[in-house]
Amino acid sequence: MTDLLRRANGPILIALLLALWQLAFNLVGRDALTPPAETIAYTWYLLGTEAFWRHIAETGTAFLIALLLAILFGLALGLQLGLHRLSGQVAEPLLLAANSVPKIALYPIVLLLFGIGMPAKIAFGAIHGIVPVAIFTMSACRNVAPVHYRTAAALRLSRWDMITHVLLPAALPEIFSGIRIGFSLTLIGTILGEMFGSQRGLGYLLMTAIGLQNTRVIMSVTLLLVLFATSISVALLAADRRLRRT
Amino acid sequence: MTRVGLYRIGLVALPAVALELLCRGGVIDRLTMPPPSQIVDGLVRILLAGQMTGAILKTLANVTLAFVLSLLIGIAAAAAIHRVPFVRRLLDPLFATYYAIPIYAFYPLFMIVFGLGDAPQVLIAFMLAVVGVIVSTLNGLDTLPRALLRTARVYRMNPVQTALRITLPYAAPFLFTGMKLAIAYAFIGVIGAEFIMSRTGLGYEIRFAYDNLDNLVMYPLILLILLLASGINMTLDHWERLLLARRARR
Numbered sequence: 342m343t344d345l346l347r348r349a350n351g352p353i354l355i356a357l358l359l360a361l362w363q364l365a366f367n368l369v370g371r372d373a374l375t376p377p378a379e380t381i382a383y384t385w386y387l388l389g390t391e392a393f394w395r396h397i398a399e400t401g402t403a404f405l406i407a408l409l410l411a412i413l414f415g416l417a418l419g420l421q422l423g424l425h426r427l428s429g430q431v432a433e434p435l436l437l438a439a440n441s442v443p444k445i446a447l448y449p450i451v452l453l454l455f456g457i458g459m460p461a462k463i464a465f466g467a468i469h470g471i472v473p474v475a476i477f478t479m480s481a482c483r484n485v486a487p488v489h490y491r492t493a494a495a496l497r498l499s500r501w502d503m504i505t506h507v508l509l510p511a512a513l514p515e516i517f518s519g520i521r522i523g524f525s526l527t528l529i530g531t532i533l534g535e536m537f538g539s540q541r542g543l544g545y546l547l548m549t550a551i552g553l554q555n556t557r558v559i560m561s562v563t564l565l566l567v568l569f570a571t572s573i574s575v576a577l578l579a580a581d582r583r584l585r586r587t
Numbered sequence: 588m589t590r591v592g593l594y595r596i597g598l599v600a601l602p603a604v605a606l607e608l609l610c611r612g613g614v615i616d617r618l619t620m621p622p623p624s625q626i627v628d629g630l631v632r633i634l635l636a637g638q639m640t641g642a643i644l645k646t647l648a649n650v651t652l653a654f655v656l657s658l659l660i661g662i663a664a665a666a667a668i669h670r671v672p673f674v675r676r677l678l679d680p681l682f683a684t685y686y687a688i689p690i691y692a693f694y695p696l697f698m699i700v701f702g703l704g705d706a707p708q709v710l711i712a713f714m715l716a717v718v719g720v721i722v723s724t725l726n727g728l729d730t731l732p733r734a735l736l737r738t739a740r741v742y743r744m745n746p747v748q749t750a751l752r753i754t755l756p757y758a759a760p761f762l763f764t765g766m767k768l769a770i771a772y773a774f775i776g777v778i779g780a781e782f783i784m785s786r787t788g789l790g791y792e793i794r795f796a797y798d799n800l801d802n803l804v805m806y807p808l809i810l811l812i813l814l815l816a817s818g819i820n821m822t823l824d825h826w827e828r829l830l831l832a833r834r835a836r837r
Contacts, residue, residue, distance in 0.1 A: 437821075453618075567692070570689065571688065
């Protein structure tokens with residue numbers, strides 16, 4: 342019975358959220374919201390048009406490259422700070438402070454550096470994702486049992502072998518959590534970058550729809566982003582839990 | 588000053604000096620970035636002249652409002668959710684994936700519903716901050732030893748007394764984590780919302796300066812935001828470490 346309830350949690354939650362959405366629509370009306378059924382229908386229609394897919398492809402490309410960069414640089418930075426005591430001590434407070442900074446304030450600088458277009462979006466997405474990946478990697482390195490490091494030293498493993506054969510397998514669950522959070526933030530960063538510094542992509546679509554007060558497009562794009570972000574996030578979360586159990 | 592502290596200052600100062608030289612030497616042109624010394628000078632001048640005081644106070648007031656609301660409502664909600672396991676199980680997946688949702692996408696809807704005033708910005712910041720508070724508080728309540736709850740029952744405390752005298756003090760370090768998250772998210776929410784669309788606040792002023800290519804206003808204001816956010820974060824970190832150290836000694 343409890344098992345059944347647990348499995349029903351997801352659908353119950355989704356049904357509740359849909360009901361809330363419908364209720365909100367009934368309260369505030371058509372100016373601000375479109376009702377669930379209509380939004381889903383319009384999203385479906387948009388997904389049938391070629392122009393919309395061009396925007397999705399644009400956003401998808403920018404996001405994937407940004408995520409890759411965020412993971413690579415975040416891992417490199419996190420490993421350096423986690424494995425080298427002094428640099429960790431020096432940089433940790435700065436890294437934590439960087440995490441609390443509203444990165445959106447940096448967007449004019451990114452635009453001045455890269456100009457409007459793909460590179461600016463990628464850079465903006467990546468700077469959102471790097472910090473959490475770095476922080477989690479750093480703390481993962483420190484949480485690895487010292488005996489692992491001593492064994493690696495006793496076996497005279499090279500630094501690279503130590504990282505790939507000892508550290509990464511041992512610290513993988515925590516690093517994966519960092520990547521999971523980095524994923525979400527990179528997506529948000531990429532969309533934000535598109536809202537300001539782009540002529541293409543879902544963020545641009547959202548920004549023009551805001552300007553035109555086109556509620557249908559706003560709702561559909563938002564729905565699509567939320568669906569994409571939560572479904573990937575649920576999958577990553579499941580993988581995260583599996584990693585931690587083993 | 589410890590060696591670590593010196594290195595840390597160096598880590599911040601060296602790039603600043605390098606940028607200064609690159610700007611003065613003309614490698615980075617003025618349209619891209621003024622030299623750091625001019626940025627600092629501009630910030631001091633702007634603060635003294637008071638032309639931005641209104642915008643700064645506006646942003647800080649909205650951040651504070653969102654922060655206080657998220658803290659109060661978040662802690663109360665967490666205490667309530669913790670008592671009802673069914674609701675907890677229902678909401679857990681929502682909490683776990685919440686920060687993957689691009690909350691800014693809801694900003695236009697809020698603007699249509701609440702108008703162009705401060706409410707949409709505060710609401711965005713509140714929505715970002717409150718879940719961080721709820722999750723940290725729940726984490727704290729999860730570790731509560733049963734013996735403490737039994738003690739409360741022995742003393743016949745009612746739920747409010749139990750919360751105020753036993754549960755919340757016990758969960759204080761976790762509440763502190765939630766508080767730090769809430770401040771950071773409140774800043775991110777308010778300034779982000781001001782950027783996207785608003786007529787007041789630091790985010791708006793930066794965007795306005797950017798649109799007018801006014802680098803001598805834009806860069807100092809960006810610096811101000813960086814200083815404010817990281818300054819608050821570092822102060823809280825320091826405070827938290829003192830708190831934990833005192834707990835450990837007892």
